[in-house]
Amino acid sequence: MIKPLLMAVAVIGLSACAANPEKTSANEFASNTEVELGYNSVKIAGSKISLKPTAEHGVKASNTVLYLLSELPRDNPQDSYSYVFLDVSYFQTSNEFTHAKINSQLIDLEERKVSSQMCNDNCVTNQWLKFPVATADIIDAREQGLPFELLFEGSSKGLKYVIPAVYIDGMMLRYKQANIDLNTINGQAGNAAVVATPVAAKAKSQQSTAVEMTEYWFGKVSSAEQESFISWALKNRKKISSPLKADSKEMEMLAYWFAEATVAERSELLTWAVENIN
Amino acid sequence: MFKKTLVAAALATASMGANAYEIGQNNDFSVEVYGVAAISMVDYGKLAGKQGPVLENESRIGFRAGKAMTDNIEVFMQIEGGYVDNIDWAHGGVAGGTLGQRDTFIGLKGDWGKVRFGRVLTPMYELIDWPYANPGLGASWDWGGDVAYYYDRQSNTVRYDSPSLGGLTFALAAGRDDDSSNAKSTSGSATKDSYYFGGNVNYTIADMVTLHGGFETADKFAGNDVDTFGYLLGFEASLPAGFGLAGAFKSGESKDNVTKIKSTQDSYSVIGQYWAGSLGFKLGYTANLEHEVGGVKVKDMEDNIVSGQVMYVVNGFVPYLRVAERDLDGGSKKDTVVRVGLEYGF
Numbered sequence: 001m002i003k004p005l006l007m008a009v010a011v012i013g014l015s016a017c018a019a020n021p022e023k024t025s026a027n028e029f030a031s032n033t034e035v036e037l038g039y040n041s042v043k044i045a046g047s048k049i050s051l052k053p054t055a056e057h058g059v060k061a062s063n064t065v066l067y068l069l070s071e072l073p074r075d076n077p078q079d080s081y082s083y084v085f086l087d088v089s090y091f092q093t094s095n096e097f098t099h100a101k102i103n104s105q106l107i108d109l110e111e112r113k114v115s116s117q118m119c120n121d122n123c124v125t126n127q128w129l130k131f132p133v134a135t136a137d138i139i140d141a142r143e144q145g146l147p148f149e150l151l152f153e154g155s156s157k158g159l160k161y162v163i164p165a166v167y168i169d170g171m172m173l174r175y176k177q178a179n180i181d182l183n184t185i186n187g188q189a190g191n192a193a194v195v196a197t198p199v200a201a202k203a204k205s206q207q208s209t210a211v212e213m214t215e216y217w218f219g220k221v222s223s224a225e226q227e228s229f230i231s232w233a234l235k236n237r238k239k240i241s242s243p244l245k246a247d248s249k250e251m252e253m254l255a256y257w258f259a260e261a262t263v264a265e266r267s268e269l270l271t272w273a274v275e276n277i278n
Numbered sequence: 279m280f281k282k283t284l285v286a287a288a289l290a291t292a293s294m295g296a297n298a299y300e301i302g303q304n305n306d307f308s309v310e311v312y313g314v315a316a317i318s319m320v321d322y323g324k325l326a327g328k329q330g331p332v333l334e335n336e337s338r339i340g341f342r343a344g345k346a347m348t349d350n351i352e353v354f355m356q357i358e359g360g361y362v363d364n365i366d367w368a369h370g371g372v373a374g375g376t377l378g379q380r381d382t383f384i385g386l387k388g389d390w391g392k393v394r395f396g397r398v399l400t401p402m403y404e405l406i407d408w409p410y411a412n413p414g415l416g417a418s419w420d421w422g423g424d425v426a427y428y429y430d431r432q433s434n435t436v437r438y439d440s441p442s443l444g445g446l447t448f449a450l451a452a453g454r455d456d457d458s459s460n461a462k463s464t465s466g467s468a469t470k471d472s473y474y475f476g477g478n479v480n481y482t483i484a485d486m487v488t489l490h491g492g493f494e495t496a497d498k499f500a501g502n503d504v505d506t507f508g509y510l511l512g513f514e515a516s517l518p519a520g521f522g523l524a525g526a527f528k529s530g531e532s533k534d535n536v537t538k539i540k541s542t543q544d545s546y547s548v549i550g551q552y553w554a555g556s557l558g559f560k561l562g563y564t565a566n567l568e569h570e571v572g573g574v575k576v577k578d579m580e581d582n583i584v585s586g587q588v589m590y591v592v593n594g595f596v597p598y599l600r601v602a603e604r605d606l607d608g609g610s611k612k613d614t615v616v617r618v619g620l621e622y623g624f
Contacts (some may be wrong), residue, residue, distance in 0.1 A: 063594030094480030123408035153442035274336040
């Protein structure tokens with residue numbers, strides 16, 4: 001019996017940006033962490049927090065908002081990379097931030113969109129950035145916090161910040177729970193996560209669980225069942241108006257996950273299914 | 279017999295339908311609304327023609343959007359409105375918040391820099407405005423001079439901004455003057471033979487000092503039969519313990535092509551600042567020196583302003599209090615201007 005509650009992707013909405021992260025408990029951060037259970041990974045996004053620099057050299061920040069995003073594989077999650085998403089506003093300078101320094105290592109900043117300048121009484125530059133951090137470094141910072149520094153091209157000093165330990169601790173607490181959920185789900189799905197077929201192993205980032213699971217179960221059914229599924233899915237891509245005639249558990253699972261996908265995902269899945277029919 | 283091609287064709291139609299349905303929901307041009315909330319109460323003093331304190335609402339909104347065209351070209355755009363102000367409708371006030379009044383452009387950006395087409399600041403004016411006009415020095419330093427030789431924001435401009443090259447950045451711009459006729463200026467027309475060219479260069483040394491230089495030259499400046507040239511040299515120093523110092527000198531000339539008379543004027547601006555955490559103090563002094571017309575100094579037209587400001591940065595908001603002593607037009611316009619305001623960029 002499929003248990004939709006367990007099978008569904010658990011998503012907890014982001015709370016409003018925490019302006020005083022130091023006064024927020026790890027449990028509060030944990031409850032505000034957004035979680036998405038993937039097929040073989042857990043994606044966790046910490047809530048947005050407003051950070052004050054611990055030191056400023058040659059530049060004055062007016063506003064900094066940050067959150068962490070980690071996609072942790074089931075196996076060896078510490079070997080993965082996480083991302084720091086950062087919106088920073090500062091009184092205008094002739095340079096813009098190009099690097100982040102973490103543990104003495106210089107990392108290129110990636111612009112999520114083109115920076116802007118706005119002048120009123122004061123002129124302010126806005127940058128929307130992200131940069132990768134080894135997940136192991138984040139795990140190590142659970143007790144002390146994660147210091148980093150934003151730097152201009154060619155400069156050695158800039159804006160220093162510390163991602164609070166309590167924030168990272170909250171994310172780790174939430175991850176621990178999510179990992180238990182993931183194991184429970186995969187256990188009830190008939191060892192779905194244990195064996196990866198060539199079809200399911202097709203590497204695609206940012207796929208939803210529904211897409212991954214549909215592709216997985218598609219690889220588990222016979223050729224005749226695949227044809228039957230495609231015919232049914234074509235008619236039911238916008239709205240599931242008739243049940244799929246399923247003689248096997250695998251077909252039941254296939255229909256279930258297809259129904260869980262969005263309309264746009266279903267169209268993509270159909271295209272994919274036609275290309276991958278046995 | 280299962281017909282792949284038939285299904286594939288059906289799917290193509292299905293996919294197109296799905297995409298069309300989602301236009302507007304999954305808009306990958308990432309349109310966003312932004313703006314500034316800026317309100318202040320100001321008392322200009324007696325001589326400025328305004329009696330008592332008034333509210334100035336300099337809030338505005340704009341739209342930005344962008345999308346990658348290739349791996350190394352991001353197309354971005356911006357449409358920004360002017361200050362909404364407090365329009366005096368009862369006395370036939372004119373709306374000020376029209377979209378496109380402030381920086382409005384389409385641009386391309388890559389690791390080679392960015393280029394913008396449209397209405398943007400000229401490179402030299404960008405330096406004049408920031409950091410050298412704040413706190414409250416603009417009435418002399420920015421728009422108070424007696425010789426006009428630079429634009430601020432021009433509609434017919436192509437501007438290139440370099441990436442940082444080891445602490446060095448530069449910008450170059452070329453453009454046309456707006457038509458001098460107000461009736462035609464909204465159509466984007468430009469005065470015949472009226473062009474300008476300008477640039478700036480900025481270099482940071484040892485994390486401490488940034489040097490700024492800018493220039494701007496124009497033919498048929500502002501639609502008149504005069505040619506202009508001006509330059510600016512300045513610095514910003516980041517000193518220990520939260521102190522900072524900035525200073526600039528600018529000089530410009532305007533040559534009348536009919537009378538052949540040349541006018542010149544020099545100005546300077548000096549600003550000290552101190553930050554104690556989120557609390558900041560600024561003290562600035564600026565002066566327009568006596569200008570010359572045809573090599574003869576014109577008396578009683580020089581200006582100076584001394585201005586102090588206290589401000590506080592809290593969660594993106596910047597509340598401030600400013601007191602400025604204005605001494606304009608050779609002492610004929612002396613006023614104490616007090617402004618208290620709050621602004622926030624969103």
